[in-house]
Amino acid sequence: MTEPDHPSVARRISAPPSMSALAAEALRDMVLAGDLRPGDRVIENRLTEQLGVSRPPLREAMRVLEQEGLIVQVPRKGAVVAPITPHDIYEIVSLREEIEQIAVRLGVPVRSRERLERLRLAFANLEAAAEEPGASRVVETSFAFHLAVVGLAGHKRLEDVYRSLSLQMRMCMAMNRRARAAIETAREDAARHRPLMELVEAGDLEGMAHTLAHHGQRTFLLTIEDDAEGHSPESRAWFARIRKEEEEAMRHD
Amino acid sequence: MTEPDHPSVARRISAPPSMSALAAEALRDMVLAGDLRPGDRVIENRLTEQLGVSRPPLREAMRVLEQEGLIVQVPRKGAVVAPITPHDIYEIVSLREEIEQIAVRLGVPVRSRERLERLRLAFANLEAAAEEPGASRVVETSFAFHLAVVGLAGHKRLEDVYRSLSLQMRMCMAMNRRARAAIETAREDAARHRPLMELVEAGDLEGMAHTLAHHGQRTFLLTIEDDAEGHSPESRAWFARIRKEEEEAMRHD
DNA sequence: CGCTGGACTACTGTCTACAAAAGGCAGGCG
DNA sequence: CGCCTGCCTTTTGTAGACAGTAGTCCAGCG
Structure with missing residues (x-):
């Protein structure tokens, strides 16, 4: 008997605060606020300790940002905030x-x-x-x-x-x-x-x-x-x- | 002296066959070929042994497919091939x-x-x-x-x-x-x-x-x-x- | 003094392992 | 006989570690 809890309320929560989503939001805010400017490198290790999440969720977050066109990933080079011409x-x-x-x-x-x-x-x-x-x-x-x-x-x-x-x-x-x-x-x-x-x-x-x-x-x-x-x-x-x-x-x- | 190799030729290779990219391509082909039909669940473990890659690259691949609109991810439920209405x-x-x-x-x-x-x-x-x-x-x-x-x-x-x-x-x-x-x-x-x-x-x-x-x-x-x-x-x-x-x-x- | 070669550093790509949660199933009780 | 509850399985989310590669810096040689 750990917890009977309310098994039904969880259904309504559309946003279980997954670390990836949180990281994506934080990262997006950083870009939108101008903390990260176009052309800046996005270093995974640096971000992990800065955001307090591990690398996998951060990578997921970066994937999301990439989809949104805010950052670009270069295969063996890493990621940069999308340069704007x-x-x-x-x-x-x-x-x-x-x-x-x-x-x-x-x-x-x-x-x-x-x-x-x-x-x-x-x-x-x-x-x-x-x-x-x-x-x-x-x-x-x-x-x-x-x-x-x-x-x-x-x-x-x-x-x-x-x-x-x-x-x-x-x-x-x-x-x-x-x-x-x-x-x-x-x-x-x-x-x-x-x-x-x-x-x-x-x-x-x-x-x-x-x-x-x-x-x-x-x-x-x-x-x-x-x-x-x-x-x-x-x-x-x-x-x-x-x-x-x-x-x-x-x-x- | 492991290998002098040709350090310059690698520059021209725009596509280092990353496992993620390979997995994405394979997965996309499966969907486009109809092996996976809309509504089908996409089980990670099953796919990993089927494609011979580990989970992280497969997850990256699924992210790509999601971006392309071919699959949808439900937070705690898993992924399904995008149902088409x-x-x-x-x-x-x-x-x-x-x-x-x-x-x-x-x-x-x-x-x-x-x-x-x-x-x-x-x-x-x-x-x-x-x-x-x-x-x-x-x-x-x-x-x-x-x-x-x-x-x-x-x-x-x-x-x-x-x-x-x-x-x-x-x-x-x-x-x-x-x-x-x-x-x-x-x-x-x-x-x-x-x-x-x-x-x-x-x-x-x-x-x-x-x-x-x-x-x-x-x-x-x-x-x-x-x-x-x-x-x-x-x-x-x-x-x-x-x-x-x-x-x-x-x-x- | 300039160029080239090599080694080093640091980053990314990949893998294995663990924990938590959700759904399914079976068994028991009403 | 049906429903509820508890357990179990399955599957995802997360963490940490390792290897490979590319870029860079320094030293030696021409």
């Missing part, structure tokens, strides 16, 4: 935007009550965070809101890709020395979410697609230098186009 | 198609010589495989050709997602008892790749986008039952729409 920025932002468009096209017509409710909750959180003095929660809740918009489609695979891209984007924001500016922009950007929410409630598909286009770029454009190395032909063209559109939009304000 | 089919095929559209839109205008060359190679392989009696290589090379089309965009993240979706699609094809029919369709479908290739050479963006739309569906529609369980509202609507479009297209032939 302008081309990567191009990939992340352009794909992210495309996915938002797809999600809206697929999800808005459905108007699932449950998913709409989740979106409203995310919106409420966002507004609450915008009121707070600290700005860190603004970034987090803003990303959560966008994720909830994509979630309207009820498309798991689409959501997974979007989640990864969002994480990579946050890593980029943490990386850059102009991150503070980015956060401020995010706060100002939060005000733009209200009209978006109204379009959702109205079921205005076209309006949402239009609003979402170039919505994230504005925030993000400030976080990088365009004279950095690692440009590809398409990324160079893309940056030029975005900047021009941005200037145009500024004139209209 | 009609809703999953909807997700896979619809997203795959969207990505092809994006890739063409981004990639065709660039006309990178190197990527075009890769595509031509894939096309040559496909034509060669279509001549052979065995049909297995037709499926493989057909998927490779489509991947090369997506590769035109030079968008790594887009390609990765596409690769995953293709693998899941192949798993579905292996799963179904009407797989033989699907393969035959793929062979007939191979003939349709020639006009697509010509559109690429001509740089006809609109034409490609139009040709790619509903291109894969035809092949794939045969591989599933529409009366299966696991439908969602959107998947049901999607199936209905696709079937109608398909019938329409048949009439035009």
